[in-house]
Amino acid sequence: MGWQKNILRVNLTAGTCTNEPLNMLWAQQYLGSRGLATKYLMEEIDPKVDPLSPDNKLIIATGPLTGTIASTGGRWTAVTKGALTGAIAASNSGGQFGGELKMAGYDLIILEGRSPKPVYLYIENDNAQLLPADDLWGRSVWEIEPAIKNTHNDPLIRIASIGQAGEYGNRYACIVNDLHRAAGRSGVGAVMGSKQLKAIAVRGTKGVRPHDAAKFMSAVKIASEALAVNPGRKGMTADGTISMMDITGTVGALPTRNNRQVQFEGSDKLNAKTMKAPNENGHVNLIQNAACFACTIGCGRISHIDPKHFSVKDKPQYQHASGGLEYETAYALGSAVGVADMEAATYAGFLCNEYGMDPISFGGTLAAAMELFEIGAITEKETGGVKLNFGNAEALCLMAELAGKGEGFGRELGLGSKLLTAKYGHPDLSMAVKGQEFAAYDGRAMQGMGLGYATSNRGACHLRANPYASDFTTQEIAEKPEVVRSSQDLISAIDSSGLCLFTLHSGALPEHYALQLDGAIEGGWDLARFNETGERIWNLERQFNLAAGLTAADDTLPKRILEEPAPSGVAKGKVSELKAMLPEYYAQRGWTPDGKPTAETLKRLGLA
């Protein structure tokens, strides 16, 4: 068990919901969530399809450990062809929605076609139906979650939905669940919007049964105790991910002003200490930490904005508590755009949640627009009279609203940095890989992260490889290909299990995942099988991308990272050595020099 062995197939064109059995052969090969959904997508769509056409499919997937008592066992994934990238998209989220969906009895929901009118999917255990969403369309995530709960008179319904960004086709629109958790990256919300599907509302009371309950409980105890005593876990609970700000700021790995710099003079205004300290009005941004379903880490932050701050002083609707800054949002809505204002960043982050857009890609795109403005490639004529200079906190807040709603220059920001910079003649100013904007690490000080960005199947991402310990120890590149390759495989398997990647950063050992799976599902799981499953998933994603038309030429970094030396920090004077690392990475993967898995590799992994 562990799996519910059940799929819900929703044909939005026909308006039908049908159950079908999970392909258990594939479940044994691809585990669940990210991996298993990618297998179904690969089998069911042409990878060359337009991501926003009815022929693309969107798969909402849980893993075998989702909905269980395993620590962090609440993760779910949205898998589709990405609207931002044209590559495979697998966006992972926490909150309560994933556990609820699993307990309603589903491993996957496959959403296909396009509804003729706005609808939402309502699931109450075995009862699944499409309901009209005419009165929800055009409204924000924050408006429709309570509206749907009121309609069904059930406050325990869990909801994943899109805001206005997903409706109008913002290329980095996300799917938001539980008000402020999100399947954030690659534009999965734009795909959902293209299907005229506003929300998925779930109530599940069936529970999840492990294959061997005694073995499973014993494994959960071992894994949870490892987290309980770990210093990294304690740091995650106390300070959240934003504690990274001081590290990258000190080392010189903090992307600043569209990666023109790698250290930000205002980083101490965006760090964990500032988040906890009273400001000049006596206001403290942080209220408390927060945990997702079954999580014993609790890295999330719940914040509120100073009511005297310019962003909210006339807007009482934004003065309440909601999801606060994580490190990535503090970078994207802070150093990336040169704004040293925690309250402004928190407000822009609230808007990203409310309108349903990825704050990393929004901040990265705004940073590119700011550089276009500063070099004169765009002017106040394009921006609607806004002086779009780096450091303009008012512009950050205004543009978050406009990009969320698709109004004015915000609609252009909704293109993402790749299309925006190309439109205005400066494609080199897009700090992105495969069209997806950088996360909060610079690939010059962190050579492994640079390789990880370049080779990530979904475009630049900090969650696809785990080179942190290596990168914060050495800039020498010899070990990077192996560190990146092996961690990509491990993470692919973790993402497919239903657990959170941050367990790996909080004291979990790789064998803990296999141990818990071995209790939860049949088939006999050990670390070797777990890692091989991850490698199979990574190669399957690669095959999707190759079939979609991507090539080795897409495994690259922007010219700035390859040619402009880092201006300061531990990597001062250095550029990314990607070209030296990539051939070794391909060789270790068992790929040809032009980045294609060899016949032997595919056969070994059961992909031939």
Add this chain to the structure above:
Amino acid sequence: MRINVKLMGWMREYLSPGITHFDEQGFELVEGMTLGALSDQFGFRAATPFMAMRNGDHVKDVALDETVLQDGDEVVFVPPLKGG
């Protein structure tokens, strides 16, 4: 001689259990102490991988024992922090 020592992230969690008080500013050292010896005094090398920086420059692990600290140095210890 006196140096300043900064512990980033949750490096403080890796301090030897015997160290009950830690003052980052004006840390008193004996003359000629190396960065490696200082790392050992805190218990770091036995506890965790880390990155050491001296006056803004990364000091590689292999150079820790050859790096003699000077009065007024700024030393930073970075833990193997991940993710975000």
